[in-house]
Amino acid sequence: MANKLISEIPLPKSIANVFAARNISTAKDALSLTEFELMELLDVGLREVRSALSLISEMVAPPYQTALSLMEQRFEKEHLGGHFPTGLKGLDAALCGGIPFGVLTELVGPAGIGKTQFCLKLSLLASLPTKYGGLDGRVVYVDVESKFSSKRLLEIGLRSFPEIFQMKEMAQEMAGRILVLRPTSLSEFTQSLEQIKVSLLQNQVKMLVIDSMAALVSGEHEQGVRRQQPLSWHISFIKSLAEFSRIPVVVTNQVRSQNHDETSQYPFQVQNRGETNETPTRYDSHLVAALGIHWAHSVTIRLVLEARSGQRFIKVAKSPMSPPLAFPYHITSSGISLLSEEGMELMGPEINSIHCQGLLPTIAFTESEDYQLLGFSGRTFVMENIH
Amino acid sequence: MEICRLPISASQRGKLISAGYTSLSSLSSISASYLAGELKVTESEALGILNVASHSHCGGSEMSSGKSSIIDGAQSAWDMFHEENSLMHITTSSADLDNILGGGIHCKEVTEIGGVPGIGKTQLGIQIAVNVQIPRDFGGLGGKAIYIDTEGSFMVERALQIAEACIEDMSEYNRFLRKDLQACEVRMQPKDILENIFYFRICSYTEQIALIDYLKKFISEHKDVKVVVVDSVTFHFRHDYEDMASRTRVLSEMASKLTNLARTFSLAVVILNQVTTKQTEGSYQLTLALGDSWSHTCTNRIVLYWNGNERYAHVDKSPSLRSASAAYSVTPRGIRNSSSSSKRIKMM
Numbered sequence: 212m213a214n215k216l217i218s219e220i221p222l223p224k225s226i227a228n229v230f231a232a233r234n235i236s237t238a239k240d241a242l243s244l245t246e247f248e249l250m251e252l253l254d255v256g257l258r259e260v261r262s263a264l265s266l267i268s269e270m271v272a273p274p275y276q277t278a279l280s281l282m283e284q285r286f287e288k289e290h291l292g293g294h295f296p297t298g299l300k301g302l303d304a305a306l307c308g309g310i311p312f313g314v315l316t317e318l319v320g321p322a323g324i325g326k327t328q329f330c331l332k333l334s335l336l337a338s339l340p341t342k343y344g345g346l347d348g349r350v351v352y353v354d355v356e357s358k359f360s361s362k363r364l365l366e367i368g369l370r371s372f373p374e375i376f377q378m379k380e381m382a383q384e385m386a387g388r389i390l391v392l393r394p395t396s397l398s399e400f401t402q403s404l405e406q407i408k409v410s411l412l413q414n415q416v417k418m419l420v421i422d423s424m425a426a427l428v429s430g431e432h433e434q435g436v437r438r439q440q441p442l443s444w445h446i447s448f449i450k451s452l453a454e455f456s457r458i459p460v461v462v463t464n465q466v467r468s469q470n471h472d473e474t475s476q477y478p479f480q481v482q483n484r485g486e487t488n489e490t491p492t493r494y495d496s497h498l499v500a501a502l503g504i505h506w507a508h509s510v511t512i513r514l515v516l517e518a519r520s521g522q523r524f525i526k527v528a529k530s531p532m533s534p535p536l537a538f539p540y541h542i543t544s545s546g547i548s549l550l551s552e553e554g555m556e557l558m559g560p561e562i563n564s565i566h567c568q569g570l571l572p573t574i575a576f577t578e579s580e581d582y583q584l585l586g587f588s589g590r591t592f593v594m595e596n597i598h
Numbered sequence: 599m600e601i602c603r604l605p606i607s608a609s610q611r612g613k614l615i616s617a618g619y620t621s622l623s624s625l626s627s628i629s630a631s632y633l634a635g636e637l638k639v640t641e642s643e644a645l646g647i648l649n650v651a652s653h654s655h656c657g658g659s660e661m662s663s664g665k666s667s668i669i670d671g672a673q674s675a676w677d678m679f680h681e682e683n684s685l686m687h688i689t690t691s692s693a694d695l696d697n698i699l700g701g702g703i704h705c706k707e708v709t710e711i712g713g714v715p716g717i718g719k720t721q722l723g724i725q726i727a728v729n730v731q732i733p734r735d736f737g738g739l740g741g742k743a744i745y746i747d748t749e750g751s752f753m754v755e756r757a758l759q760i761a762e763a764c765i766e767d768m769s770e771y772n773r774f775l776r777k778d779l780q781a782c783e784v785r786m787q788p789k790d791i792l793e794n795i796f797y798f799r800i801c802s803y804t805e806q807i808a809l810i811d812y813l814k815k816f817i818s819e820h821k822d823v824k825v826v827v828v829d830s831v832t833f834h835f836r837h838d839y840e841d842m843a844s845r846t847r848v849l850s851e852m853a854s855k856l857t858n859l860a861r862t863f864s865l866a867v868v869i870l871n872q873v874t875t876k877q878t879e880g881s882y883q884l885t886l887a888l889g890d891s892w893s894h895t896c897t898n899r900i901v902l903y904w905n906g907n908e909r910y911a912h913v914d915k916s917p918s919l920r921s922a923s924a925a926y927s928v929t930p931r932g933i934r935n936s937s938s939s940s941k942r943i944k945m946m
Contacts, residue, residue, distance in 0.1 A: 239804040242811075243844065245851045250607060256650065257605030268811035273799060275816075278745070279792035282754040307755045314750055447837040451801060454750050477884045477901055479912060479921075504884075505836070507715035508872045511751050529716035531724075532756040534930055559907025563716060 214239055220270050226263050229253045238271045295418070295459045296344055298336060298371075299540070301552035302525065305533040306512070310459040315450060315509065319464040319500045320516030321567040324523060325542045326463045327358045328367075329516070330420050332546040333461055335368050337418040338388040343372060348417025350389045351407055355400070355426045359391050370545030397427050404448055411456045419452070423463040425501035442502070446509045462510070465501040466565050498565040515562070521569035527554075528562050535562040601625075606650055613637045614647070625651045682706075686739050688730050688825060688866055690722065691764070692935045694924040695911055704898070705739075705824065705866045708857050712871035712886035713902030717909060718928045719870045720751045722902075723827045725933045726868055727795050728760050730825040733786070736768050741824025741865070742794040744813070748806060748833045752797060761791035763931035796823070803834035803848075810852050817863050826859065830870040832887045846891050853895035869896060908936050 215238045217230045233252055235241050241264065244252065249260045276284075285293045294308030303309045310316050310333070318326045334352055339345025352359060365386060368376040376382045394400040410416070428442055453460040500507060507513065513529035526537040536554030540547055600621060601614050617636050619625055625633070625648060634644035687702030696702045703709055703726055713719050727745050732738025745752060765786055800806045817823050831849075839845045860867045874887040886893065886901065893899065899915040905925070912923040925936035 238808065239802075242804050242807040243848060245847045248847070250605070254607045254609050256607050256610070256646070258650075264811060265815065268808040269815065271805060271808035272812040273801070273805055273809065275744075275796045275798050277793045278752075278754055278757050278795035278797050279789055281797055282758065282792060285754060307753075311753070443837045447834070450750060454799075454801070477903060477912075477914075478878075479901070479914060480903065480905075504714065504873060504875060508830075509749070509833075510715075511749075511753075513716065531720045531751060531753045532759070534928075559909075560904040561907070 215271055217241060217267070220267055222263055222266055226253075226255065226259055229255060230263075238267050241267055242271070293457070295333075295337065295346060297333060298344065299525075299538070299547070299549045301536075301538050301549050301554050302514075302527070304552075305527050305536050305554060306530060307532050310461065311512065312459050313454050313457045314460070314511035315453060316459065316461050316512040316514065317464055317510040318461065318514050318516060319466065319528075320565060321466050321498060321518070324516040324518060324567075325540075325547055326516060327422055328363075328542050329547050330422050330461060330463065331359070331364050332367055332371075334389050334418065334420055335364060335371075335385070335546075337459075338385045339372065339375065343375065346417035348388070348415045350418045350420065351411075351416050352389055352391045353400070353403065353419070353421040354391050354393050355421070355423055357393060358422065359393075361386070361391075364389070366544060367546040370543075394427075400427055401445065404445065404452070408448075408452055411452065411458070416456075417458055419449075419458060419460045421449070421460075421462045423465055424506075425463075425465040428502075442506065446506060450509060464506070466498045466567075467501045469497045469499045498567060500565070515565055517564075517566045519566045519568055525549075526557065526562055537562070604647075604650055606647055610637075610639070610643070610647060613639065622651055685864065688726055688739060689732070689737075690926075691725055691729060691767075691933045692924075692926040694935050695926045695933070698911065698913055698919065698922040698924045699898075699900075700919050703825070703866045703868060706860050706864050707897040708853070708860055708867040708869060708895075709898040709900065710869045710871055710886070710896035711900045711902065712873055714873050714884070714904070717902045717904070718926075718933065719902065720753075720829055721756070721928050722933055723829045723868060723870055724752070724757050724760055726825055726866075727827055728757065728764050728791055728932070730866075731786075731791050731794050732764070732768065736771065739824045740822075742796065742820065742822050744796045744798065744817075744823055744826045746798045746800060746806075746809060746826065746828045748800045748828070748830055750799070751829065754792070757792060757795065758788055759930065760932040761788040764791070766931075796820070800834070803838055806831075806834055807848065807852060810855050813859055814855075814862075817859065817865070821863070823863070823865060825866045825868060826856070827868045828856075828870060830872055832872040836872070836887060842889075846889065849888060849892055850895055853892070857895075857897075 217227065217236055217238065217240075220227075220238070222230070230236075230241065230253065235244075235252075241249065246257065246260050246264065249264070250257060253260065292308055293312045294303075294306065294310065295312065296303045296309035297306075318329055320326055330352070334350040336344065337346045337348065337350045339347065341347045365376065365382065368382065368385065375385065392403050394403050407416075407419070411419075424442070424445075427445075449460060449462070507529075510529065511531065512527075515526040515528040517524050517526065523540050523542070524537045525540050527533045527535060534554075535557045537557050538552075538554050539550040541550060542548075601619055602611060604611065604622075606614075614625075614637065619636075628648075630645040630648055631641055633639075633648065634641040637644060685705045687696070687700070687704060689696050689702045690699070711719055711722060723745070727743035730739050730741045730743050733740045765788060768786070798809055800809060813826065817826075831852075835845055835849065856867045856869070859865065872887045873884050875882045876885045877883075884903075886899070893915070896915075897917065898913070898919070901912045901914045903910055903912060905923070908925045909927060910923050910925050913919050913921050927934055927936040
């Protein structure tokens with residue numbers, strides 16, 4: 212609607228001609244200027260500009276819906292009320308039924324914690340027929356870090372849904388529905404996103420997974436501060452993709468160590484630190500999500516995967532509809548599963564912290580670069596040995 | 599007043615000045631046909647100029663309300679004081695928060711609320727959209743809400759939970775405080791509350807500008823709208839806008855339109871904003887997004903932040919409220935007072 216042509220708007224002929232003469236052809240062109248800039252440019256009075264703008268605005272402004280009709284529409288038309296169950300019952304309950312359609316859900320956590328495992332399980336689930344709790348559709352899996360393992364995928368399938376995956380043709384069909392893309396650069400990723408947009412609706416794609424978003428930029432830009440900028444376009448594109456096709460979009464994010472000059476405080480907090488019971492929020496692990504605050508604002512659901520004293524936890528760190536809960540989980544040959552369906556409610560910013568204690572004894576967590584360089588080969592087998 | 603400040607087109611202004619008309623008084627006593635001859639324009643165009651001139655000469659005649667004020671359109675501080683006292687506030691459902699806000703979210707004012715991701719901005723936005731509908735019998739406004747969602751973060755499931763809790767609270771209030779008064783039964787249903795939230799989904803900054811422009815017309819058709827929530831003002835401008843100087847101009851025009859809406863229809867405007875990091879004196883600090891000139895545009899600015907294990911709200915800027923902080927919490931029932939003794943109901 213933003214690119215609606217001025218010529219299609221029923222403006223008075225005289226003023227429509229002035230817009231055309233000044234090469235303001237779309238509503239976007241007209242609305243990106245202030246009233247006074249338009250007066251100068253079009254050489255007409257304030258009243259004419261205002262009345263023209265209000266007409267254009269009325270045509271461009273989207274129609275409203277009441278929240279009630281929105282809810283009825285979601286519940287009637289959409290499978291499972293617009294939520295995709297993850298199969299982790301406690302987590303599904305906290306998220307009002309599962310991963311919501313139409314928005315971004317982010318998984319963030321240290322390397323080796325099980326983000327890819329979770330993604331594999333979700334892709335598998337989404338491909339299943341509805342009677343097994345799936346979405347009965349294709350899955351586009353953007354594998355940026357080349358960590359997708361078809362062998363592992365089939366293993367999870369075989370262990371979790373033996374009745375389907377023991378039949379060879381069914382296994383072939385289910386695994387055939389998961390389409391893996393491996394972009395090697397940001398520009399390639401951009402291209403494939405544009406392609407996805409076209410084919411999303413035609414090809415019954417029911418879920419999009421991007422593993423991981425952070426890897427796309429970490430190779431090309433060194434400094435953490437500059438990192439958020441090149442992704443701006445992608446963030447809003449992926450969000451609109453999720454929105455218009457109403458599918459769940461799952462994106463993973465890496466962690467990095469916190470820089471020393473980074474504070475998470477406002478100026479007024481620094482001033483009266485003496486008065487408040489403020490303790491500078493420093494966590495023992497010093498880990499933060501690799502993509503910055505700009506990205507964090509864009510995701511609707513953030514799930515933090517972390518390890519505390521060797522125990523893995525999945526935490527609902529950001530969600531407009533859930534209390535701050537943490538669930539202990541483990542990874543077995545059948546994939547990720549919760550150890551307890553009762554979540555622990557966490558207090559305060561603890562829900563956002565990312566711990567990494569005693570995850571894998573072989574990895575020393577000194578510098579973020581060090582463990583990002585450590586490979587992932589054979590990780591799934593290591594996990595099996597642990598449990 | 600000078601000719602060059604009249605809201606007329608540049609070429610008309612040029613013609614006026616070159617014909618020797620530099621002040622408004624020089625236009626006050628001439629006829630349209632004479633002016634048309636002088637400027638070599640059509641008579642209707644000249645009439646238009648004269649209308650604009652006489653209009654701005656008397657300082658916006660539609661604003662004067664017939665009171666014996668010395669300057670048209672002005673209002674004495676005493677009258678304003680009375681008007682402000684009679685204005686209602688929208689409660690946030692947290693008494694501590696209402697306290698530092700001077701009773702709640704003010705009508706006729708623009709309030710900006712910002713904070714880090716996950717602190718509860720959208721929650722507060724939904725809570726306000728629900729609370730504005732509390733009937734007058736229960737000390738509310740009994741109005742409707744407009745919710746402008748730029749990020750797709752409005753969750754209708756969550757709105758339903760908050761609406762249900764709000765109705766439960768009203769019934770409870772009824773039982774304890776109005777035992778004798780049977781008349782004020784809660785007749786509202788959660789469905790009614792959802793029906794009174796007008797939800798606009800915005801997908802680009804063009805749509806955002808257009809909608810805010812169109813709201814004036816929309817609200818004059820829906821007079822009972824008492825709050826406009828913009829969640830968030832930042833998103834599209836942060837992602838898609840390249841020219842920063844132009845962004846500032848467009849944003850400030852948008853803000854002035856919102857301020858006008860708040861005044862004209864005596865409703866509350868709540869703008870949610872994201873945070874960004876800013877480098878000052880070698881260290882990074884958090885600050886609300888959209889830059890310094892944006893920070894002047896809102897009447898009140900409230901920052902939500904973590905303090906230890908609690909969520910706090912801080913009045914960062916306000917002409918009438920003192921700078922203060924209060925704790926609040928986000929519960930399954932919505933925004934509530936923070937106190938460890940309060941019962942936390944698990945949503946399992």
